[in-house]
Amino acid sequence: MNWNLLLPYDFSPLTILAYLLVASGYIVALKALPGDEKPGPVRIFAFFLGLLLCYAVMQTWFDYYSQYMFFIHRGQHLILHHLGPMLIALSNPLPILRYWHRQLAPAMGIWALPVRWGYNIVQQPFIAAFLFAGLVYFWLWPPVHxxxxxxRDLYWVMNWSMLLDGLLFWWLIFDSRSPHDTPSLGYGKRILLLVLVAVPQMVLGAWIVFNRGMVYDVYEVCGRAWPMSPADDQLIGGILTWIPPAMMSVVGILILIGRAMKDDRPRPRHRLAEELTP
Amino acid sequence: MTFRIPFARSLVISGLVLLLTGCLGEEQAWNAKTIDGMLPDLEFTLTRSDGETVTAEEYKGQVRLMFFGFTNCPDVCPATMAKLTQAIKAMPEELQEEVTPLFVSVDPNRDTPERLGEYVNFFYDRTVGLTADEPTLRKLAKRYRTTFGYDEPDERGNYNVSHSAAIYVFDGNGNARLLLRPDLPTDQITQDLVQLAGQARS
Structure with missing residues (x-):
């Protein structure tokens, strides 16, 4: 095996620093948390698997192929926007986030407020769904793409924006807090959002697959990683835009239905009484 | 609740408009894609077809048209070469001298300097044939966000090479200015080159 393939193609110190910070932040919090709050081994594994996948597509030779093959680029975004953030959100890093919130909130003081406002705006369900599907469309809009x-700069902005938006969106969907006792989003709304983002992605993917012309000529202009027919490249890339994201939404919906069933509680008595009296 | 969505949308749309006008807000009209600020300045150290090592400095002040290929190339490179030659020869004569095409062979195994020299002279004798060992070429390609790759050789040792089909245009100061896509009509290339070479003069 050629170990050089594990080295970054386009070395980005900021990216490596960000990943190191997140990984060490997780471990520090894990060690500091009391036993009953600590995530179990499966959750820890899911978190680091998600993190490692995202790192691998950004800072190994995978990134090289993503830059010069359309379908591999689509695979990269599938991981950055879907699979990686989904695993991280499913691992429920809430105790870790709470730990760092306790540590950092006092130091942030007045700055915590605008951060919270910004967070609340981008996590407004419709804005979040619009951003999620909108970013896919934006970066795949042929002139922007x-x-x-x-x-090079724009390329990094693209990948980071996909990753951050993926984290925000999947955290909104898989927030572990029950909507019964916290203001987190109701299960029905979460499922609706998953449908809302799947449809436009499927339309875009199908459009790429069935497009007879060359939609993304940049791979022709900039050279492919190996001589592959442009039509095949576009076809596979289109399928990767179309099918797996839709499947991710389906998987997400199944998980949420499972949670909603587990979390099913009798409605509070006073509300029941209100409904019975005409 | 109701005003939030249109507000967010208008934000996104105004963002898009800004981005678009940023891209299109050019003083001059160009036929080719403008790439000001998107790619680094021209810089290379390569072997010329006469065996000399040359850098970008050698052709300073010239409008330089860099493109990648290989001499065994069946279609893309000869077509690009022919088109470029035609476009340059259609320029006013005094401006033709301001333009230097740089053909970079990404197939150093087969393209010896001599062979490269014969190839470029066949099309247009002002074309400079350049090449280097593979790692140097990889570095150059990476700098300009392009790459190349080799197919498995067949039983006669012939293989195909994937490479960029575009021409990277740098002005006299070495700034990346235009990207000529392979489907750009010849007369439009001429117009752009005249405009760019004229700028360098004035």
Whole structure:
């Protein structure tokens, strides 16, 4: 095996620093948390698997192939926008986040407020869904896509925006807090959001698959990683935009239905009484 | 609740408009894609077809048209070469001298400097044939966000090479200015080159 393939193609110190911070932050919090709050081994594994997957597509030779093959680029975004953040959100890092919130909130003082406002705005369900599907459309809009693949800076902005948005969205969907006792989003709404984001992605993917012309000529212009037919590249890339994201939504919906059933509680008596009296 | 969505949408739309006008807000009209600020300045150290090692400095002040290929290339490179030659020869004569095409072969195993020299002279004798060992070429390609790859050789040792089909245009100062896509009509290339070479003069 060629170990060099594990080295970054386009070395980004900021990216590596960010991943190191998140990984060490997780471990520090894990050690500091009391036993009953500590996530179990499966959750820890899910978190680091998600983190490692995202790191691998950004800072190994995988990134090289993503830059010069459309379908691998789609695979990269599938991990950055779906699979990686989904695993991280499912691992329920809430105790870790709470720990760091306790540590950092006092130090942030007045700055905590605008951060919270910003967070609340982007996590407004419709805005979150719009951002999630909108970012896919935005970066796949042919002129924007061309620039993003040509300009190194824009390329990094693209990948980071996909990852951050993925984290926000899947955290909104898989928030472990029950909507019965916290203001987190109701299960029905979460399922609705998953449907809302799946449909436009399927439409876009199908459009790419059935498009007879060359939609993304940047791979032709900038050279492919190996001589592959542009039509095949576009076809596989389109399928990767179409099917797996839709499947992720289906998986998400199944998980949420399971949670909603487990979390099913009798309605509070006073509400029941209200409904019975005409 | 009701005003939030249109507000967010209008934010996104105004963002898009800003981005678009940022891209299109050019003083001059170009036919080719403008890439100002998107790619680094021209910089290379390569072997010329006469065996000399040359850098970008050698052709300073010239409008430089860099493109990648290989001499065994069946279609893309000869077509690009022919088109470029035609576009340059259609320019006013005094401006033709301001333009230097740089053909970078990404197939150093087969393209010796001599062979490269014959190839570029066949099309347009002002074309500079350049090549280097593979790691140097990889570095250059990476700098300009492009790559190349080799197919498995067949029984006669022939293999295909994937490479960029575009021409990267740098002005006299070495700034990346235009990207000529392979489907750009010849007369439009001429217009752009005249405009760019004229700028360098004035």
């Amino acid at each position: 061309f620039n993003a693949m040509l300009s």
